[in-house]
Amino acid sequence: MLDVNVVEQVESQLKEAIKQAVLKAELASQEEMPQVVLETPKDKSHGDYATNMAMQLARVAKKNPRQIAEEIVEQIDQQKASVKSIDIAGPGFINFFMDTSYLTDVVNTIFDQGEDYGQSNVGQDERVQIEFVSANPTGTLHLGHARGAAYGDTLANVMEKAGYSVEREYYINDAGNQIDNLAKSIEVRYFEAIGEEKDMPEDGYRGQDIIDLAKGLVDSHGRQFFEMDETERLQKFREHGLKHLLHQIKQDLEAFRVPFNSWFSEMSLYEEGKVEEAVTSLREKGYVYEEDGAVWFRSTEFGDDKDRVLIKQDGTYTYLTPDIAYHQNKINRGFTHLINIWGADHHGYVTRMKAAIQALGNSKDLLDIKITQMVNLFENGEKVKMSKRTGKAITMKELIEEVGLDATRYFFIMRSNDSHLDFDMDLARSESNDNPVYYVQYAHARICSMLKQAEEKGVDVEATADLSLLVAEKEIDLLKRLGDYPQVISEAATKKMPHRIPQYVFDLASDLHSFYNAEKVIDLEQVELTKARIALMKATRTVLKDALQIIGVHAPEQM
């Protein structure tokens, strides 16, 4: 069991003190008590915390909020709640100025917990599966996939930290039309490579990756496939293409620091009869009917625009059917929360997928589908086109080579997934203070450098320090920020907003730089203060490194 973190503890004490004061002043009964809301005012002159309790009580108590505020303040046990002074302001806000000495405990907590600092159990070990990327193995990963990968990986990291039991899965669409197309596309490129003619199918894959793959086949097998019977040849190309492209995808993801626990094959669902079972299951529940020679799923029962075909006239399944079987399989594996991360171009399928989840007898909240919006690349102020069809697409791998791994990870996660992302390559590449990645990494390197020099100057950096010496404004700011970390983690996890992490880490870096410029850490004239500041630096370094690790960015020791 983790210690309740310092900041939470102080906040709940203050809330309790407010509640007790309201009861003592007989402004409301236990039953009438509104939820105590504590907020941190933007303006420092409004204190460390503020509550709107008096305004909330105005109706119940039938009094002027300012008067209510005064009555509450009279009854508050300031000592117990670590409150130094209280103001009443504006329409009836009660502003609390805290005795900030409790903040130094944050440093001790960070030392005790190390990289576990920030962990919580808000997730209560719930078994969550996050399925992401899941790009068809018909080409290399491009920018949209990279965004999904960065989002999914960071979300998984942050949810793990918040106490969820997370599995990361990649669904391999290794069955269906697109794989037949892949085989045919390879065939065309193969023929081209040996000087034979073959027309590219309408929806063939025209990317450079397929051309390269075909050339590779010529190198290793010569004209061997040309001599083969077409069916056999296509089967070979199918197998080879799948294997090769999937391998490439795995390598790309690994290089992007995005690990998966599980790679789930669509084909396996067919092989084990699970697709058929899914249809049977829906049929038994009365959501299946036949019309125009096709088999339909009555998804309109669950709010869909129209019913969806499960089995086409030609007897084959639509993509939806194995997907339903797949989700049933996920549920069977015991996950109580499913998160799918899809690109914006798939948002139209959310309703039918959720309909299927419900038709199978589950709450629609079991499945949470997060959509990542489109990515546009910019270079020299101009939009860089990225079309898979023309073969001129910029792949994820190329982007990483172009701007660097850390910058790519950071840029993809620093914006809300709901926003379109303008990826500024010049900015990502620039080794300047414009670049937020360098700004944040520099904070970490700066601390490392200070610690090194402190050691060289003979300061005992491991010594126990008197943290009560940390009273300067910038020190308090930094301590407060460090204290916020656990809440940032749990909020990013529960709201599924991993972009909160880069925002936090930027603010933390900003507090560090600001402190650095205001106060001198290593001061041999003031050894005790130096020790206290070194302790603060070490704590800051721990949190910086941990937060960067969550978003998949390295924390360099020197720059």
Added chain:
RNA sequence: GUCCCGGUAGCUCAGCAGGAUAGAGCAACAGCCUUCUAAGCUGUCGGUCGCAGGUUCGAAUCCUGCCCGGGACGCCA
């Protein structure tokens, strides 16, 4: 036509389970290196929070309608 996302400072974006004078970075302007990395810091300038109604003591935040931008609407995946 229907659905999804966005519309906040000149630019890119945060804030959105309602709270006080709406924030950051960049850009522009003015300062700070004989002192722990200036890849840094400090200050100034800059906004009818798309528009119009509504709910509320209080709305960028919630509701309704409209406008603009992007995306999706297949018995493809």
